Amino acid sequence: MTTTLTATTTRPEDRFLHAFEAYAGEVLNGTSEHLATLRRKAIERFSALGFPGRKSEAWKYTPIAKALQHPYKIDPMPAVPTLNEASLAAYAIPELDAYRVVLVNGRFVPELSAGSDLPEGVVLTSLETAAREHADLFEKYFAYYLDFENEPFLALNTAFARDGFFLYVPEGAALERPVHVLNLIDTSEELFLQPRHVVAVAPGATLKLIASGHSQSNARTFTNSVMEVFVGQGAEVHQYDLRLEGDRASSIYTTQAYLEGGARYTNGTLTLGGALVRNNVQVRFNDQEGEAHLYGLFLGRGTMHIDNHTMIDHAVPNCVSNELYKGILDDQATGVFNGKVLVRPHAQKTNAYQSNKSIVLTREARMYSKPELEIYADDVRCTHGAACGQLDENGIFYLRTRGLTLQQARAMMLLAFARDVLDQITIEPLRAYLDALVAARVGA
């Protein structure tokens, strides 16, 4: 008897390292020297770190290494199918008057994106164009704070960063209309996408940003998206991220926000679609009097896996953070909430609140909730709460005794549960749009 052993022990990381070398000469080059240096550094870090393994605490409930064994096609410049207005209409938010930005397969599509009607001084363009035409801004904000040294997916994204959008709002400017970024996936190939976005809001400026992800196609894809948000002194940013992709699209979305003194930042992350979805929302206070509000709503069904990791770094005194994440898990869906709050030794007078509530509708659905408070200062106020359970049977019974069917009663209770988060949305057409989506999902 003979046994033939073939070399099948290649790490999934190797495919990325090889792809980097293959593309490094051309596709990933020529934009800027600054970027080329960063890329080289990033790929080295990625090589050293590797993908998180089974023992990684940060990925404990999300078997990411397994998901990445699938041989996705690594292409920093995937093809962009031609799209017209009609095909975009399906993704528009009714009544929303916004500056639209369209990205297809992670690539910025200038013909379909807002341009000349933007207020003076606002830069809204592709990452590549920004690197070339606004080198000063690009070099200032791109990967300025981003901790790719320690996070493999950030390192990987930085190494392959090629396209995405770059938005700059100049000092004191107030963008009256929100910016709506449409991220479409439209491909027949099993792509690994790595868009990279930079949002810089200068001191005293305000921005309302909506980013929604949708699938135009049904191919299996994986997105490793990174967005850096810089909120200048006294500036205000409201950011809403909508995960509305199809059930063959997996993704890791990382948003890192840096808040200067007196900056205010709101992040709403609403996950209704996707296969495996990991939302990383990381906030760092760089100066005092900052305020961050993080809201999350996730609705899992089928075999969806939705993992929410938040990290708030109270690096300085006198800042406020407030978090509310709620989830509804149906069928065999899995939900994760890991909320880390770090209060560093000198960050006195910190106020940090965190709450996570979930409803698990079936025996097969799962929810893992993990508050993680690390407090090294003594004059702070920090609270957290986590609750996970089923729908309140007494409530259902009460509604039914008034004539509502079981289905109606459940839907009414679930919608009420979700509205706790939805009602925090300050852009009314967006709130109404999501309310209707959630109502339809819970059967109301």
Added chain:
Amino acid sequence: MALLEIRNLHARVEEKEILKGVNLTVNPGEIHAIMGPNGSGKSTLASVLAGREDYEVTEGEVLYDGKNLLEMDPDERAREGLFMAFQYPVELPGVNMATFLREALKAIREHRGLPPLSPAEFMKLLKEKAALVGLDPSLKQRSVNEGFSGGEKKRSEIFQLALLEPRLAILDETDSGLDIDALRAVANGVNKLRAPDRAFVIITHYQRLLNYIVPDYVHVMVDGRIVRSGDKNLALELEEKGYDWIKEEVGLVA
């Protein structure tokens, strides 16, 4: 035909038998009071009639308008015109009172073959019915029962009763924990809702409420059975003498 016909009803929760053969006939237009000491099974009877699943009926039957009530889901019972005013109405944070009532009324009207009300008609009706029990009409903007005081909760139950216009209303200890003003408001509401085609079953521990709502029949429940029935004077007798003499008479207390 009787509106409600309870025959030899036995029910238990987990392994404990609570109802041990209840018989009761309620005709349209009548008001029946069921009194009895704590733990006699009054509230269990109400829960079984409303359709709470925690109770298991082991024997007997309940006919509502000639139909087997026990086979109906709680919502079906409500649409057929049964209403339960709860002793402890549950709070539903985030469920808007007006939205909830609009849906409830819509479901019940639809069952009766009536078209839904327009938003303006509905709001007018809400205001009208709220006034009937002296309920602040701004309550409709709040979540169902959330943050309501004890009195507001009870008024809100009668307000819902008024809105949904049931054929049979069961009031489970609606008078408990009410101050005299709320008690009067609740009683006035019920009195205004008396109608030839509507019956009430009022479950209460005390005679107090019956000073304001005069019943046609008073029943005394002890240890899972109705052991005595009479007119309103029976309630007065109970108020005067307490329950022990009845317990003694039926041989439950030595």
